[in-house]
Amino acid sequence: MNNTEIVKAGLQKRYAREKRFQFYGKAAVMSGFVFLIFLLFDITTKAIPAFSITEIMLEVPMDRSSLELPTETNAGIDDEALASINYAGLVKKALRSQFPEVTKRKDKKLLYRLMSGSAEYELRRLVIENPGLIGGEPLSIWFKADDDVDTFYKLKRVTSRIKAQQVEFIETLKTESRIRTALNWDFFTNGDSREPEQAGIKGALLGSFWTLLVTLMVSLPVGIAAAIYLEEFAPQNRLTDFIEININNLAAVPSIVFGLLGLAVFINFFGMPRSVPLVGGLVLSLMTLPTIIISSRAAIKSVPPSLREAALGLGASHMQTVFHHVLPQAMPGVLTGAIIGMAQALGETAPLLMIGMVAFIVDVPGGVFDSATVLPVQIYLWSDSPESAFTALTAATILVLLAFLTVMNALAILLRNYFERQR
């Protein structure tokens, strides 16, 4: 057989092998995709109930005698009087007027339990902002229902927490069109709470934001500077090798160890406050530093020597060559590494648990020195809670976290494309 015939004979097998390889590749991608779809579908269906909230409409009397205020119409009402009105009692009054046939004390208690604890505060806020409403017609207000009612009404599931009597009340309200589900904006505007219908992720969202901000501002400059030093200026000796080995090893250290480090050094030794985004950010930046250094070094190494020679040949100093030419050229790779590091940091829970960002924190953090929690920790805390409504909240927070990550990755890709177009 001459060469051509030998090659021809083997071609069939070669193509068959390539086709099989392609098939395996496609099958792998497909199965990965299928799992992803399955995961997203599962989480989304669990999360949907969290985005709506059950509300009940009540007629709240606004006449002065109901508010227990002096009945002279020209008597002024000062702020103190406004604040001390018995708003809880008003809500109860409204409920009783809705169900006048309820007389027994046990039944009344069940009736009051239909409303969320936030109803009185909602009413209070409304009246204080609009004092002119006092002495006027009764107000029709949609108040949030209790989470047990919410779960029952949305999911049509009868649990042990809903009593038969309450089911009757809810049916009555339904026929009177006084119960509905509305969009749960409070999920995004409230901080954490023991009551699921009042719980929101604003605190965790802002906590994650502040923590990531600190991480970014510490790890990015330090990481890039270290990469430039190691790649461009460090002499080729034992010390440099030692540093390089250690950085590579740090990338593989479990993240909880960084939490212990943060606890020992930042909190115990330096006496920094516990549970604040500043310390959380510092711990996370220690964790992302090796990732950023390694990817930045690779990006800098990939800059062609012809660019450096062009700059040096013109009389640029080493520093000028690095900062005016090499670094801009390496930017896409540097940014990719930075965003990968940030995305890792966003999802970290273990090190932050170690430094105390796990407490039940209701207030929304206003800066890096306020106590805060982060999204992954919030998910962890809520997944532990007994109320069934928290299941939906946990799934919804997971969706928010995924959205946050997607936005960050999209931003990274945009930035990288921008820098590549600049070349």
Added chain:
Amino acid sequence: MQQKKNETASPNLDLGGFESTIGENLLDDAKISTRGVNVSYDDKQAIFDASLDIGRNQVVALIGPSGCGKSTFLRCLNRMNDTISSCNISGKLELDGEDIYAKKMDPVLLRARVGMVFQKPNPFPKSIYDNVAYGPRIHGLARSNAEVDEIVITSLEKAGLFEEVKDRLNAPGTSLSGGQQQRLCIARTIAVSPEVILMDEPASALDPIATAIIEGLIDELRQNYTIVIVTHSMQQAARVSQRTAYFHMGRIVEVGDTSRIFTNPRHEMTENYITGKFG
């Protein structure tokens, strides 16, 4: 089957008892003067005892077969070999009488006086304007934006590129053709007003027309600059240079006026190279 005997035998590349450079390699009042330069990369020696002077406002061509050390020698003249850590240089190299490799000689300053154009055009990934303006800006040669403008336009004109790019100075330098990019690199180099321009095979990556333009440029630049050009093409050396140095296996074999070297070479190796027996 009768096979004809191959008549051209492999050439003998041994210099055979070569002792020192033949011809006029040393000058009075040279712009650049080198004596006894030895260059080695780790253990492999690339240049043996090279002594060559470059005259003022002259074009000197360095010719020789591949790997004979021409580029290495050229890069010694502006200390570009400093970037290669395995490179060791000994000998005396002087620019206007000052030792280039002295401790007090700042390579940054040296390279502002001795510019370089590379074999493969390497414009910065910036606009044409910024490419030319970079050198003057970092050296502080212009005091205002108007002066920068002037330098850029003058340099582009001298490099014979201005007419072609005058209405797209903000286009990226990499959007030009190969010949235009090389002229941009030349413009960039002369924008710094160096005294010497080193050219490492500047036209080898270009087509004949672009090459002809570059060669015409070199002739014009000679009036204001001293030029050292490494070239693979003997015809190019004959066209653009006044003096030629022939390198062979790291040694400068013969130096002389270009017309004499190409018509009446004294060393056997020079003659073999010029007549095309090897290289």
